[in-house]
Amino acid sequence: MEGGFARSFVWGAASSAYQLEGAAAIDGRGPSVWDDMCKRPGAVHGGHTGEVACDHYHRYREDVGLMEGMGLQAYRLSVSWSRVMPEGVGALNAKGLDFYDRLVDALLAAGIQPWVTLFHWDYPMALLHRGGWLNRDCASWFAEYAAVVVQRLGDRVSHWMTLNEPQIFIGLGHGDGTHAPGLKLSLAERLLATHHALLAHGRGVQAIRGNTKRRCLVGWAPVMRVEYPETESAADIDAARRSTFSITQKDSWNNTWFADPVCLGHYPADGLELFGGDAPKVQPGDMETIHQPLDFFGANIYSGTPVRAGDDSKAQVVVAAPGSPETAFRWSVTPESLYWGPRMIQERFNLPVVITENGMSNVDWIGVDGRVRDGARIDFMRRYLISLRRAVRDGVDVRGYFHWSIMDNFEWAEGYRHRFGLVHVDYTTQQRVLKDSAHWYARVIATNGASLDEPVETGLPQPAAAEAVVWSGRTGIATNGR
Numbered sequence: 073m074e075g076g077f078a079r080s081f082v083w084g085a086a087s088s089a090y091q092l093e094g095a096a097a098i099d100g101r102g103p104s105v106w107d108d109m110c111k112r113p114g115a116v117h118g119g120h121t122g123e124v125a126c127d128h129y130h131r132y133r134e135d136v137g138l139m140e141g142m143g144l145q146a147y148r149l150s151v152s153w154s155r156v157m158p159e160g161v162g163a164l165n166a167k168g169l170d171f172y173d174r175l176v177d178a179l180l181a182a183g184i185q186p187w188v189t190l191f192h193w194d195y196p197m198a199l200l201h202r203g204g205w206l207n208r209d210c211a212s213w214f215a216e217y218a219a220v221v222v223q224r225l226g227d228r229v230s231h232w233m234t235l236n237e238p239q240i241f242i243g244l245g246h247g248d249g250t251h252a253p254g255l256k257l258s259l260a261e262r263l264l265a266t267h268h269a270l271l272a273h274g275r276g277v278q279a280i281r282g283n284t285k286r287r288c289l290v291g292w293a294p295v296m297r298v299e300y301p302e303t304e305s306a307a308d309i310d311a312a313r314r315s316t317f318s319i320t321q322k323d324s325w326n327n328t329w330f331a332d333p334v335c336l337g338h339y340p341a342d343g344l345e346l347f348g349g350d351a352p353k354v355q356p357g358d359m360e361t362i363h364q365p366l367d368f369f370g371a372n373i374y375s376g377t378p379v380r381a382g383d384d385s386k387a388q389v390v391v392a393a394p395g396s397p398e399t400a401f402r403w404s405v406t407p408e409s410l411y412w413g414p415r416m417i418q419e420r421f422n423l424p425v426v427i428t429e430n431g432m433s434n435v436d437w438i439g440v441d442g443r444v445r446d447g448a449r450i451d452f453m454r455r456y457l458i459s460l461r462r463a464v465r466d467g468v469d470v471r472g473y474f475h476w477s478i479m480d481n482f483e484w485a486e487g488y489r490h491r492f493g494l495v496h497v498d499y500t501t502q503q504r505v506l507k508d509s510a511h512w513y514a515r516v517i518a519t520n521g522a523s524l525d526e527p528v529e530t531g532l533p534q535p536a537a538a539e540a541v542v543w544s545g546r547t548g549i550a551t552n553g554r
Contacts, residue, residue: 075521076461082185082472083517084146085139085494086429088192088236090122091481093152095129099167102158104194105204105245106484109252120487126479127502132175134504138495139478140182142510143517147184148428148474149175150192150236151221160196161213169224176228187231187474189293190218190276193241193252193484200253205246205265205272211361215275219283226284233370233428234276237295238269243324250485259322260350266324267352270333270362277364289367293428294330298376300412302390307381315379315387316416319343322350335421337363368471369417370428376409399452401433401490407455411463414470424469430456431476433483433490436507443533444496444507450528453509457516458524475513479504508532 090106097103110121128135139147153160155168179186191214195204199213222232244251247262257265273292280290299315301308319326319342328340337359344351379387397405414425432452436444453475464470479495482488488499494510497503515523515531523531 075519075524077464077521079520080471081464081520082146082426083513083520084144084148084185084187084472084474085142085476085478086148086474087128087477087479087481088150088189088194089152089155090125090192090194091477091483092126092128092479093155094123094125094127096121096123099171100155100158100165101152101168102154102160102165103197104152104154105197105200105252105254106194108197109254109485112254115254116485117487117489120482122482124499125482126497126499129171131502132171133178135479135495136175136178136182136184138504138506138510139179139184142494142506142514144184144478145517146187146231146472146474147179147478148187148189148233150189150194152194153191153217154194154196154198156221157196157217158198160199160202161216164220169220172221172225176225180228185231186225186229187233188221188225188229189233189236190214190221191234191272192236193245195241195253204253205242205268206257206261208268208271210268211271211275214272215279218276218279222280222283226280226288227286230286230288232280232284232288232290234273234280234290234292235269236293236428237372238266238273238330239295239324239326242266242269244485247324258350259347260352262324263347263350264352266329267354267358270330271358273334274361274364277366278361290364291366291368291370291426291428292334293370293372294327295372295374295429296413296417297325297327298373298409298413298416299379299387300376300406300408302378302380305381307385308379311381311385311387312379312412313416313419316412317420319346322346331369331421333359333362335363335366335369335423366423368426369421369423370426371413371417372429372476373409373413373427374430374432374476375403376406376413377404378406378408399432400435401486403432405432405452405455407459409459410456411459414460414463414468415466418468424471426472426474427460427470428474429476430473431492433492436480436491436493436496438496438498438505442505444505446507446509447528449494449507449509450512453513453516454524454528457521461521461524 249256301312378390480491480493
């Protein structure tokens with residue numbers, strides 16, 4: 073394998089509609105739960121909103137050009153449900169569908185494969201008013217929407233995902249109330265909403281396969297909670313595996329309550345025991361609907377937790393030493409998670425794995441020479457990709473890697489204070505600047521991973537001789553210093 077990865081390995085970057093597109097109230101788009109959340113005082117840092125975001129709706133050609141310049145082979149995007157169907161069901165918005173038509177065509181013209189996620193958290197407000205995920209009819213609503221999108225794009229799009237991170241939009245959106253729609257539901261209600269979301273996933277898979285005009289691959293993209301062994305002793309590995317796939321808390325922060333029904337066709341026994349009478353009533357045919365054949369398991373993995381086997385063989389968390397590396401989001405830097413996560417996913421679910429999100433929040437700005445020197449992100453990516461390469465070399469069937477994210481964007485309740493992008497965005501001017509990590513990643517792609525063993529400086533831009541970039545203290549706008 074060239075560079076340690078198969079020649080068919082897909083190198084990409086990812087984003088989502090609400091975080092990037094802007095144009096929230098034009099061309100017929102209906103409001104989503106995140107539009108509503110942004111109106112609530114104190115709900116989003118700084119009162120920030122996704123009304124403009126990165127203005128990708130108007131600047132998509134420029135953005136696709138940046139992707140092409142980086143050599144991206146694929147781009148994971150999501151479709152805004154309420155841009156396509158303002159009421160969530162029924163009448164279609166032609167201008168919304170036209171936008172995704174143009175975006176897909178632009179990507180294909182640039183040699184970039186679109187990987188489309190149908191739901192990335194921007195639930196239509198009109199459907200929330202009808203009960204949202206608590207209404208069992210939501211599975212039919214989602215299937216109707218999925219069919220519309222696939223009928224329009226399915227002659228060109230060959231890779232689809234249904235739901236992004238159901239653990240988060242249920243746990244934070246319907247439990248903690250810190251994400252849209254900002255609800256604080258009981259455990260029983262959260263589990264019911266989860267069951268309906270899983271039914272929607274299954275109906276969505278059926279809609280994709282029933283309406284595509286070409287052979288396609290279908291998956292989903294949950295966030296993965298990875299617990300990895302402190303050492304590679306058999307005891308530590310077994311403890312980490314059992315802990316990764318166990319349910320010990322009455323919340324949504326687990327893997328198996330979501331993935332076992334989707335991939336194995338049943339809820340896990342430990343979850344059923346823990347949740348007891350709060351578990352949803354499974355109607356005849358539900359599990360058959362949820363358990364649709366998938367072509368890949370998309371995994372969003374950012375960090376993990378090291379554990380060791382205790383005296384009782386149960387996993388004990390290894391407490392990080394003071395000063396251990398963290399991202400700007402205070403997430404631990406644990407490259408091991410991109411080895412053990414894919415390995416354990418494949419062991420349990422026997423599906424090819426695609427890393428659908430991986431990245432870090434960093435403190436980035438445009439330097440006086442015009443460059444964005446995000447060396448920490450380069451080091452993060454290099455460490456994680458080396459771990460992923462090890463998984464591939466050890467026989468794990470990993471098909472692709474999507475960096476989160478293509479550019480800085482609206483980070484949900486955190487507003488614009490976290491920068492995850494390979495491209496720096498000035499939200500006042502909408503100026504885009506490729507960060508050093510984008511140049512570095514371009515070389516990784518061009519060499520199919522072989523450059524992971526090169527000095528980091530290889531392929532990075534040389535110091536600029538142009539005029540320095542300074543900021544106006546009043547506006548924060550980057551301007552040429554004269």
